[in-house]
Amino acid sequence: MNKILKLITLFFLTGLLSVLSQNKSPIYLDATKPIEERIEDALSRMTLDEKVAMLHAQSKFSSAGVPRLGIPEFWTTDGPHGIRPEVLWDKWEQAGWTNDSCFAFPALTCLAATWDTDLSFLYGHSLGEEARYRKKDILLGPGVNIYRTPLNGRNFEYMGEDPLLSSRMVVPYIKGVQQNGVAVCVKHYALNNQETNRHTTNVVLDDRALYEIYLPAFKAAVQEGKAWSIMGAYNLYKNQHACQNQYLLNDILRGEWGFDGVVVSDWGGTHSTSQAIFNGLDMEFGTWTDGLAVGTSNAYNSYYLAKPYLDMIHSGKVGTKELDEKVRRILRLAFRTTMDKNRPFGSFDSPEHSSAGLKIAQDGTVLLKNTSNVLPIKLDKASKILVVGENAIKMMTVGGGSSSLKARYEILPLEGIQSRVGAQAKVTYTRGYVGDPTGEYNGVVTKQDLKDDRSSEVLLAEAVDAAKDADYVIFIGGLNKSDYQDCENTDRAGLELPYNQDKVIAELAKVNNKLIVVNISGNAVAMPWVNEVPAIVQTWYLGSEAGNAIASVLFGDVNPSGKLPFSFPAKLTDVGAHKLGEYPGKKEDLANKRDTVDVTYNESIFVGYRWLDKEKIKPLFSFGHGLSYTTFQYGKPVSDKTEVRADGHITFSVNLKNTGDREGAEIVQLYISDLKSSLPRPLKELKAFKKISLKAGEEKTVELTIDKSALSFFDANKHEWIAELGDFEALIGSSSSDIKGKVKFKLK
Numbered sequence: 001m002n003k004i005l006k007l008i009t010l011f012f013l014t015g016l017l018s019v020l021s022q023n024k025s026p027i028y029l030d031a032t033k034p035i036e037e038r039i040e041d042a043l044s045r046m047t048l049d050e051k052v053a054m055l056h057a058q059s060k061f062s063s064a065g066v067p068r069l070g071i072p073e074f075w076t077t078d079g080p081h082g083i084r085p086e087v088l089w090d091k092w093e094q095a096g097w098t099n100d101s102c103f104a105f106p107a108l109t110c111l112a113a114t115w116d117t118d119l120s121f122l123y124g125h126s127l128g129e130e131a132r133y134r135k136k137d138i139l140l141g142p143g144v145n146i147y148r149t150p151l152n153g154r155n156f157e158y159m160g161e162d163p164l165l166s167s168r169m170v171v172p173y174i175k176g177v178q179q180n181g182v183a184v185c186v187k188h189y190a191l192n193n194q195e196t197n198r199h200t201t202n203v204v205l206d207d208r209a210l211y212e213i214y215l216p217a218f219k220a221a222v223q224e225g226k227a228w229s230i231m232g233a234y235n236l237y238k239n240q241h242a243c244q245n246q247y248l249l250n251d252i253l254r255g256e257w258g259f260d261g262v263v264v265s266d267w268g269g270t271h272s273t274s275q276a277i278f279n280g281l282d283m284e285f286g287t288w289t290d291g292l293a294v295g296t297s298n299a300y301n302s303y304y305l306a307k308p309y310l311d312m313i314h315s316g317k318v319g320t321k322e323l324d325e326k327v328r329r330i331l332r333l334a335f336r337t338t339m340d341k342n343r344p345f346g347s348f349d350s351p352e353h354s355s356a357g358l359k360i361a362q363d364g365t366v367l368l369k370n371t372s373n374v375l376p377i378k379l380d381k382a383s384k385i386l387v388v389g390e391n392a393i394k395m396m397t398v399g400g401g402s403s404s405l406k407a408r409y410e411i412l413p414l415e416g417i418q419s420r421v422g423a424q425a426k427v428t429y430t431r432g433y434v435g436d437p438t439g440e441y442n443g444v445v446t447k448q449d450l451k452d453d454r455s456s457e458v459l460l461a462e463a464v465d466a467a468k469d470a471d472y473v474i475f476i477g478g479l480n481k482s483d484y485q486d487c488e489n490t491d492r493a494g495l496e497l498p499y500n501q502d503k504v505i506a507e508l509a510k511v512n513n514k515l516i517v518v519n520i521s522g523n524a525v526a527m528p529w530v531n532e533v534p535a536i537v538q539t540w541y542l543g544s545e546a547g548n549a550i551a552s553v554l555f556g557d558v559n560p561s562g563k564l565p566f567s568f569p570a571k572l573t574d575v576g577a578h579k580l581g582e583y584p585g586k587k588e589d590l591a592n593k594r595d596t597v598d599v600t601y602n603e604s605i606f607v608g609y610r611w612l613d614k615e616k617i618k619p620l621f622s623f624g625h626g627l628s629y630t631t632f633q634y635g636k637p638v639s640d641k642t643e644v645r646a647d648g649h650i651t652f653s654v655n656l657k658n659t660g661d662r663e664g665a666e667i668v669q670l671y672i673s674d675l676k677s678s679l680p681r682p683l684k685e686l687k688a689f690k691k692i693s694l695k696a697g698e699e700k701t702v703e704l705t706i707d708k709s710a711l712s713f714f715d716a717n718k719h720e721w722i723a724e725l726g727d728f729e730a731l732i733g734s735s736s737s738d739i740k741g742k743v744k745f746k747l748k
């Protein structure tokens with residue numbers, strides 16, 4: 001009897017085992033296994049064709065997975081401040097979907113101007129939720145190129161002129177996005193500091209400028225933000241395109257920084273199969289297109305990393321070592337995104353995103369000037385408010401190039417002001433000037449009809465006439481993300497405001513002493529009328545909640561706390577890139593229409609306030625400048641030690657008091673000055689900051705701690721960061737030019 005029992009048991013057990021072993025998923029699909037094991041298992045199962053197919057686009061914004069193995073495709077999307085509407089599979093035209101609008105966040109200059117790392121996380125997390133909900137796996141942003149010239153068409157997408165501010169502000173954004181299981185793609189790595197000749201500019205600069213100014217934000221993105229992908233830039237460096245660049249991708253990004261993610265080309269940034277193979281490119285997109293609107297159709301198999309690569313392998317010209325390295329990195333990206341079963345589901349156009357966008361827009365708005373406290377507008381003293389300017393009525397969530405959006409809604413400045421004022425006063429509007437009546441950008445039709453054939457004289461006369469008996473005049477102008485006015489692929493021609501705005505502002509100032517100028521831009525602009533205008537507000541492309549944000553600041557619901565992430569030079573020759581050149585490039589290269597145009601960064605590390613300090617030039621408004629509706633009083637700063645050892649830290653503390661009659665936030669900035677150095681160094685450099693909110697009358701001690709890295713410079717000969725022993729000075733300020741106190745100390 002028991003023999004039969006044994007047989008039955010044996011039979012049952014073997015049956016169970018075979019069932020279990022069939023259910024046992026292969027390693028690459030087993031989420032309990034370490035990612036590196038899953039990568040090797042998946043790689044071992046892939047054919048040569050499947051590996052090569054993963055390296056390049058299959059449509060405008062997607063690349064292949066491995067259908068046979070159930071490894072999903074990758075879907076990418078622009079952009080850094082909102083999820084782009086769908087285009088057709090192989091055409092730039094709008095796909096015409098009805099579920100692909102988005103919440104438009106403020107552009108990244110606004111985020112930088114908040115100097116608030118908590119808001120940066122909120123921004124990234126909210127945007128990542130929208131990307132995830134739209135089933136996008138790679139978000140093509142953020143951009144962190146340093147603002148070398150105020151003419152650069154894409155500065156509005158970036159975080160200003162200072163490497164420390166950009167570094168601190170980009171890290172939380174990355175963590176926020178990637179917590180949704182969506183990869184960031186930090187761009188444009190590196191040295192994409194102008195749009196003029198962006199595909200052919202060959203940047204020439206010294207290693208100090210490269211390491212001290214242009215790389216830090218990318219390094220922070222990789223080493224602190226743990227970015228899962230990076231986008232190569234269009235321009236060249238050392239005569240190699242940045243998307244296939246031995247120095248930037250192999251030596252620095254991977255060799256020095258240990259980047260384990262994927263390098264994605266900019267759209268159309270790949271130019272050679274062998275350079276793409278050996279110089280570190282992993283995913284090729286947009287080849288044979290200009291990355292914006294025109295391109296060859298269905299060219300995917302002729303991409304540099306497609307059939308030409310396969311042919312080189314089949315002919316024995318190249319091996320498959322580099323191919324496997326690339327596929328390993330792409331599989332790692334898959335296990336972090338498309339194949340992460342636990343990633344959240346995201347959300348789309350939620351009230352939370354609206355309030356996040358509003359908060360960022362409010363806190364990034366900068367009060368530049370406010371003589372005789374014209375602001376905030378007191379509605380009990382205003383019966384007639386005149387609003388002037390095209391930017392009060394023009395949609396700004398469109399335009400600017402690839403970051404253009406199809407926002408579900410956009411509160412325009414005039415609308416925001418009207419809804420805020422309600423019946424408390426009469427709000428009237430005059431155009432003042434005509435700028436860009438275009439109503440279509442990247443295929444998104446705004447349905448706005450801004451056509452106005454009246455002459456500038458008539459428009460001016462109408463505005464001046466209306467201003468004479470208004471209690472307040474709010475001029476809302478600036479730039480507008482149309483071509484040459486803060487737009488990808490085109491730089492501005494000069495620092496001046498376009499469309500006759502300076503004339504309108506100057507004339508309005510003559511007839512009304514309660515004129516407020518609200519400048520909307522992503523770059524500094526000249527302000528010849530700066531002394532005639534009592535109140536000036538710098539704000540940005542604020543996205544869907546623009547009108548509500550601007551109104552809340554103008555009427556005092558919000559106390560402005562933003563600070564400038566870049567300097568406002570009075571004139572272009574006050575900028576190193578323009579004083580020393582070269583911009584936009586070497587004259588003979590431009591004249592001879594050479595294939596590549598050298599642009600030598602003769603100003604080296606002296607960018608922004610570093611240049612202004614060196615040349616003792618007073619800017620219109622300084623880096624880090626921003627006023628409040630309250631006032632702050634700084635005590636005398638002190639340090640916890642007078643000597644700091646190379647492996648130690650030093651903490652500076654300063655008492656800060658809100659001496660005004662309302663709550664407000666101040667951004668305390670710490671600059672470091674190396675009093676004696678073997679190499680020329682900037683007079684001071686931002687090395688720490690803290691944003692602190694205080695109630696009326698409240699005071700707190702603010703502490704800022706630094707270590708040796710804040711004292712170091714990059715020694716190009718030794719190719720390493722050096723902190724020289726000796727005397728240093730800490731400068732605590734409310735801006736780079738408003739220093740409240742200094743503390744000397746020694747590095748032992």
Ligand code: GLC
Pocket residue numbers: 078140187266267290291292402
């Ligand atoms: C564009 C831009 C890049 C964008 C990409 C896809 O040309 O340079 O920032 O993400 O192509 O649109």
